[in-house]
Amino acid sequence: MAPAIIETNGLTRSYGDICALKPLDLQVPEGEWLSVMGHSGSGKSTFMNLVGGLDRPTAGSLKVGGEDLLMLSEDGLARFRREFVGIIFQQHHLVPYLTAVENVMLAQYFHSVPDEAEARSALERVGLGHRLKNRPGELSGGEQQRVCIARAIINSPKLLLGDEPTGNLDHKSTVMVMELLKELRAEERFTVIMVTHNQEVATWGDRTIYLDDGVLVREERMRS
Amino acid sequence: MVAVKLIPLLFSWFGIVLVLLRGFSGRRVPVAATGVVGFALGVVGAFALLRSYPGELSFGIVRGVVAGVFLLLWGTAVAALYRNTMREFHVFQGEKLVNASFYAVIFTCTTSIIAGAVCTCRLPVTGGTILALLLLVLAAGILVLAALAAEKMLPASLTVSQPALMAAVVALLLFSASSLIRLDLFSPLSMKVMKFAHDFVHQFFESMLIPDHLFIRTYLWGYIGLLFGNGVGFWGGMIIWFTPVVLILLSIRFELLPSVAHIRQGAKRRKLLAAAIRERRIRLVIPLLALLVFAAAAYRSSYPSVEYWDPTPVPVLASPAGEIVIPKQGEINLEDGKLHKYLYKQGGKEARFFVLLNPSGEFTVDLDACAICKPDGYGQAEGTVICYYCKTLIPLETVGKPGGCNPVPVPFTVKADGVHIDALTMINTWGNTVQATARIKEGGK
Ligand SMILES: Nc1ncnc2c1ncn2[C@@H]1O[C@H](COP(=O)(O)OP(=O)(O)OP(=O)(O)O)[C@@H](O)[C@H]1O
Ligand SMILES: [Mg+2]
Numbered sequence: 001m002a003p004a005i006i007e008t009n010g011l012t013r014s015y016g017d018i019c020a021l022k023p024l025d026l027q028v029p030e031g032e033w034l035s036v037m038g039h040s041g042s043g044k045s046t047f048m049n050l051v052g053g054l055d056r057p058t059a060g061s062l063k064v065g066g067e068d069l070l071m072l073s074e075d076g077l078a079r080f081r082r083e084f085v086g087i088i089f090q091q092h093h094l095v096p097y098l099t100a101v102e103n104v105m106l107a108q109y110f111h112s113v114p115d116e117a118e119a120r121s122a123l124e125r126v127g128l129g130h131r132l133k134n135r136p137g138e139l140s141g142g143e144q145q146r147v148c149i150a151r152a153i154i155n156s157p158k159l160l161l162g163d164e165p166t167g168n169l170d171h172k173s174t175v176m177v178m179e180l181l182k183e184l185r186a187e188e189r190f191t192v193i194m195v196t197h198n199q200e201v202a203t204w205g206d207r208t209i210y211l212d213d214g215v216l217v218r219e220e221r222m223r224s
Numbered sequence: 225m226v227a228v229k230l231i232p233l234l235f236s237w238f239g240i241v242l243v244l245l246r247g248f249s250g251r252r253v254p255v256a257a258t259g260v261v262g263f264a265l266g267v268v269g270a271f272a273l274l275r276s277y278p279g280e281l282s283f284g285i286v287r288g289v290v291a292g293v294f295l296l297l298w299g300t301a302v303a304a305l306y307r308n309t310m311r312e313f314h315v316f317q318g319e320k321l322v323n324a325s326f327y328a329v330i331f332t333c334t335t336s337i338i339a340g341a342v343c344t345c346r347l348p349v350t351g352g353t354i355l356a357l358l359l360l361v362l363a364a365g366i367l368v369l370a371a372l373a374a375e376k377m378l379p380a381s382l383t384v385s386q387p388a389l390m391a392a393v394v395a396l397l398l399f400s401a402s403s404l405i406r407l408d409l410f411s412p413l414s415m416k417v418m419k420f421a422h423d424f425v426h427q428f429f430e431s432m433l434i435p436d437h438l439f440i441r442t443y444l445w446g447y448i449g450l451l452f453g454n455g456v457g458f459w460g461g462m463i464i465w466f467t468p469v470v471l472i473l474l475s476i477r478f479e480l481l482p483s484v485a486h487i488r489q490g491a492k493r494r495k496l497l498a499a500a501i502r503e504r505r506i507r508l509v510i511p512l513l514a515l516l517v518f519a520a521a522a523y524r525s526s527y528p529s530v531e532y533w534d535p536t537p538v539p540v541l542a543s544p545a546g547e548i549v550i551p552k553q554g555e556i557n558l559e560d561g562k563l564h565k566y567l568y569k570q571g572g573k574e575a576r577f578f579v580l581l582n583p584s585g586e587f588t589v590d591l592d593a594c595a596i597c598k599p600d601g602y603g604q605a606e607g608t609v610i611c612y613y614c615k616t617l618i619p620l621e622t623v624g625k626p627g628g629c630n631p632v633p634v635p636f637t638v639k640a641d642g643v644h645i646d647a648l649t650m651i652n653t654w655g656n657t658v659q660a661t662a663r664i665k666e667g668g669k
Binding site: 083108111112113115118154155156 | 489490491492493494495497498499501
């Protein structure tokens with residue numbers, strides 16, 4: 001089996017009295033596609049934010065890509081997010097007054113330097129070669145989500161996190177987005193962690209874990 | 225008192241050691257040791273020089289060395305710009321030399337000798353005792369130790385390229401020198417530029433233009449007048465002064481980024497580029513600081529902190545026989561070695577002059593003006609008189625000799641009661657030399 005890219009031991013996150021994530025031990029091998037399911041408020045987003053370096057745990061240990069996220073300074077964590085992680089949310093969080101290609105270039109800018117040619121080819125890869133100069137408001141939900149994918153993979157992350165990226169999409173768009181992610185993963189070989197409410201979306205992954213009230217209650221391996 | 229005057233110089237010395245340590249990082253100990261030894265050598269050398277040749281010669285030599293260093297900076301700047309903008313010119317021939325240990329030692333040694341010499345020149349000529357010299361070297365040594373400690377605290381990313389090192393060192397040396405009017409370079413430089421512009425325009429007129437021609441309108445004279453103004457010297461001097469560092473800044477700005485075309489992954493390629501751009505930006509820091517120091521030196525040279533002895537002219541009258549008599553003793557002690565100014569008026573004309581007992585014990589009477597400049601007069605400081613207009617320094621020994629920017633001498637006789645000057649001669653000398661030049665200067669027509 002491939003070495004673990006994510007390793008948690010007693011990973012915990014509590015907000016005062018509320019324990020959003022109870023001590024969690026989990027290993028995710030490199031290249032795996034892990035689906036995370038659970039009802040609303042079960043701690044899925046909390047787990048994602050910890051793994052993506054957007055939040056810090058209150059207890060336990062968390063290693064991602066060989067780096068101990070608890071040991072990293074704020075700057076170190078920012079660098080980790082910039083260079084290691086790509087994130088797609090349910091809401092697209094695109095800058096409304098920038099065009100699709102500019103939105104992708106913004107991600108390049110925060111990472112290093114912008115490169116328009118590269119941003120264009122990334123959008124072409126997600127099938128948006130004809131909508132480069134459109135602003136997010138002029139794109140459909142599925143197209144917006146594909147811009148987000150282009151933006152998330154532009155800096156070649158090792159880890160791609162999705163927090164219900166298809167939550168707002170109809171069946172057809174959902175399938176399109178998932179197919180696209182599958183293709184990209186085959187080329188780029190990043191690890192995927194995908195939070196979803198949708199049992200069908202979960203079947204695209206290699207493995208599904210179920211959270212309930214911050215506890216990992218069940219684990220299911222998909223047939224490949 | 226002397227110690228206070230030395231503070232800016234020692235401060236520059238600290239800065240010099242700091243950039244040397246960073247510029248030759250990896251050779252900290254040899255650089256620090258060479259720095260102390262070089263400084264001491266400079267102090268001893270300048271002391272010996274000042275003792276054996278008191279007066280202008282010694283200062284002239286030190287100033288010449290500083291000027292030479294400034295010229296070297298020009299060369300370095302031009303070479304750096306050339307190297308970084310020529311795409312085919314990949315290999316810098318001097319690279320090996322620059323990386324050699326002995327280069328670091330020689331560079332440091334030369335710099336330190338000059339720094340030590342400039343500091344020694346700041347000591348009072350007669351008061352430069354052995355003890356003062358020892359204290360000076362001791363202070364310099366302590367500052368080297370301080371710089372060794374301070375250099376470790378500088379961010380590791382702050383790198384200094386060779387041209388930047390040169391720029392910083394020369395800037396600090398010039399800043400040191402600018403605190404002494406006899407070592408200062410900027411004022412004489414702007415003066416040279418002004419004289420050059422002056423001569424040029426003069427020749428231009430003589431060879432090509434007829435000043436009274438109908439086609440030469442008054443506004444044209446206005447523009448030509450600009451060339452005679454103080455501004456030309458100042459701005460021309462500024463250009464010569466700042467250009468080398470600006471060239472070095474440009475050369476860094478134009479440095480080619482490393483080729484990243486062979487890297488397939490976009491993110492990696494961009495990361496390398498971003499790092500190279502960041503590094504290049506950091507390399508601008510030191511030359512930018514050097515630019516500031518250059519500005520500070522020019523400012524200090526234009527507004528020296530030196531205090532001039534500048535008495536207000538005392539009005540005098542002529543005797544019925546047409547003689548001005550300045551008594552040796554009385555309200556003013558003529559024989560104190562200081563400049564004493566007088567103002568004589570006769571029928572709407574006036575002449576300003578001064579009487580001075582020079583160091584060899586002889587009186588001299590001169591107009592408070594020279595034959596070249598606007599009659600702004602002279603002040604006295606540090607064994608010289610200075611022309612307020614063109615900032616030329618005239619050693620006291622040569623006051624009374626005609627020519628150049630020297631005060632125009634006036635015939636006189638010394639008698640027991642005082643110095644006697646013929647009033648008519650005085651008025652005529654002023655009228656013939658000063659007014660004539662002033663007329664040409666103020667616009668030609
Ligand atoms: N900043 C916060 N302050 C206090 N409590 C919080 C905070 N963020 C989350 N929580 C709580 O932590 C628990 C888990 O939240 P989380 O967002 O991880 O749930 P989720 O599984 O992502 O739910 P959903 O499916 O609705 O997105 C919830 O009870 C929530 O109220
Ligand atoms: Mg959530």
